[in-house]
Amino acid sequence: MAKDKTSFICNECGGTSPRWLGKCPACGAWNTLVESVAESAGTGKNRFASLAPASAVTTLADIEATDVQRTPTGLGELDRVLGGGVVEGGVVLIGGDPGIGKSTLLLQALDALQKQSLGARHAAGPPQGVAAPSGGSGPRAAGERGGDTLYVTGEESGAQVALRSRRLGLDGSQVKVLAEIQLEKILATLQAQQPAIAVIDSIQTVYSEQLTSAPGSVAQVRECAAHLTRAAKASGTAIVLVGHVTKEGALAGPRVLEHMVDTVLYFEGDTHSSYRLIRAIKNRFGAVNEIGVFAMTEKGLKGVSNPSAIFLSQHAEPVPGSCVLVTLEGTRPMLVEIQALVDSGGPSPRRLSVGLDRDRLAMLLAVLHRHAGVACMDQDVFVNAVGGVRISEPAADLAVMLAITSSLRGKALPKGFIAFGEVGLAGEVRPAPRGQERLKEAAKLGFSVAVVPKANAPKKNDKAFEGLTIHAVERIEDAMNLVRSLG
Numbered sequence: 001m002a003k004d005k006t007s008f009i010c011n012e013c014g015g016t017s018p019r020w021l022g023k024c025p026a027c028g029a030w031n032t033l034v035e036s037v038a039e040s041a042g043t044g045k046n047r048f049a050s051l052a053p054a055s056a057v058t059t060l061a062d063i064e065a066t067d068v069q070r071t072p073t074g075l076g077e078l079d080r081v082l083g084g085g086v087v088e089g090g091v092v093l094i095g096g097d098p099g100i101g102k103s104t105l106l107l108q109a110l111d112a113l114q115k116q117s118l119g120a121r122h123a124a125g126p127p128q129g130v131a132a133p134s135g136g137s138g139p140r141a142a143g144e145r146g147g148d149t150l151y152v153t154g155e156e157s158g159a160q161v162a163l164r165s166r167r168l169g170l171d172g173s174q175v176k177v178l179a180e181i182q183l184e185k186i187l188a189t190l191q192a193q194q195p196a197i198a199v200i201d202s203i204q205t206v207y208s209e210q211l212t213s214a215p216g217s218v219a220q221v222r223e224c225a226a227h228l229t230r231a232a233k234a235s236g237t238a239i240v241l242v243g244h245v246t247k248e249g250a251l252a253g254p255r256v257l258e259h260m261v262d263t264v265l266y267f268e269g270d271t272h273s274s275y276r277l278i279r280a281i282k283n284r285f286g287a288v289n290e291i292g293v294f295a296m297t298e299k300g301l302k303g304v305s306n307p308s309a310i311f312l313s314q315h316a317e318p319v320p321g322s323c324v325l326v327t328l329e330g331t332r333p334m335l336v337e338i339q340a341l342v343d344s345g346g347p348s349p350r351r352l353s354v355g356l357d358r359d360r361l362a363m364l365l366a367v368l369h370r371h372a373g374v375a376c377m378d379q380d381v382f383v384n385a386v387g388g389v390r391i392s393e394p395a396a397d398l399a400v401m402l403a404i405t406s407s408l409r410g411k412a413l414p415k416g417f418i419a420f421g422e423v424g425l426a427g428e429v430r431p432a433p434r435g436q437e438r439l440k441e442a443a444k445l446g447f448s449v450a451v452v453p454k455a456n457a458p459k460k461n462d463k464a465f466e467g468l469t470i471h472a473v474e475r476i477e478d479a480m481n482l483v484r485s486l487g
Contacts, residue, residue, distance in 0.1 A: 007035075007036060008034065009218040009219065010024040010026060013254070014254040015027060036217050036219055068285055070084040071197075072084070074115075075109055076305070077294055081290045081291065082265075082283070082285075083283055087238060088236045089236045090239075090262045092261065092264075093243055094264075094266075094278075095242075095244070095252075096245060098244075100267050100276060101269075103164070103201055104168065104301055106240060107170070108170070108300050110175045118174060150178060150190070150197075150198040152189075154205030155201060155202060161179075168300040176193065182207065183207065186206065187227065194235065200241050202242040202243060202244060203224060203257075204244045204252060206220070208224055210223070221253040228241065243257070262285060263280065263286075264282040265279065274295050274297070275304070275310055276294045277292070278291065287330050290330030307332075308334050318415050321340045321404075322339050322406070323337070325337075325420055326438035326441060326442050327391055327395065333434070333441035334441075337386040338383065338386075338403045339384045342376060342407040342408040343380045344378070345380035349377070349379055349381070350380045350382075351380075351381050355391055356385060357392070361381070367401070367423055367424075367476060371427030371475070372480045397421065398419045399419045402419055402480075405483070416447045417448075417449045418450050419452070421453040421456070422453075423476055427476045428476075429474060429476060435455075438456075439452070439458070439465055439468065439470065447468060448467060449486065450469070451471050451473060451483070452470060452473075453472065457470055
């Protein structure tokens, strides 16, 4: 028997090489080439087919632009991340660590959508002169798409999915389940059933007969995702792809996978905590960096309407080293407690941050020393964002520096104190985006004192800020002097 010809494919860009190399010749990434069976020329005939329907050349002014219609999933936090709901023909890719709750969340969403569809169908009743069907929807005519849902499982059997639905309290669920991993059979089922939304769990288990490589390989993931995306655009069925993640936390498979789909969601959270975050990294139909917060319960995932309560510690009295920050996740202002601990170190003091950028922490310590006269050169500095949340925006600078100073001096900040603002290398306090919304969120939750950049201070008395005393500062030394006077 002739030996199959092999090639090496890059996990990052999909580039190929006839032999293994430490560095990908296409994108320059290291240690990303994996061995795969080379495909014959005939198997890739549709590889470069367009994922969108062809149309004539026209100008932007002549194109009718209308807002896309959205179908709410019934889970408010998921709808927030999606931009309001599921879009017809949209393709969503959701990734997360094993056991984080991806399948649980999607099964709950499908059940809620199915109940909405059945409720609307019963309320409308059968068309005039047409008797209601006695059972089952049966195959639909071409072009007719109902509100049914389909859950395609490639990692579990139908019985395992049914057991999970019983544990979640979804008794009598009418969600249709297909246990299949062959792409051609999945596409045939989608064409026959014409569901409104279908979940593929997971894309790494699906394989096509046109390719000889194993399921989960770069070629299989790329081709299967392309065919499913093309089917979604052609039929109007919204498709949700569940993706595996690597040990670094990135979505497994070729990078082009994220470019094919319309929306990329990451499901995050500590498996030892009951709270989960779902974050939008890419969204063609809504804002990016939106987050939804869920709590894992015995009956599945429940949305958390006020996530600020999760990230705030319940101190009876103010403690040194604690400062509350009003951060912005997408369009949602959220209060997070920043904790700092400054302790006597040795000849090599440590700088450790959890949930914040470590390099930025080192920069802030240098600014504190140079412009505010607060020296931590011989001190260990530990900074933590409570609740496991990750903060990447520079508006956390002022709160971090005030927490460090509070811990170093052993003096707590005033009760009901919040702060936000970016601090530059010259010691200036720069404005944060959407500062008014941050202040309104703090006032709504009962905070009484705020230290903010001067550009974010309200220009007139607003009833939304009643009970909140706002102090505007221009430089970091002004903020330090203000906090000393308040204490």
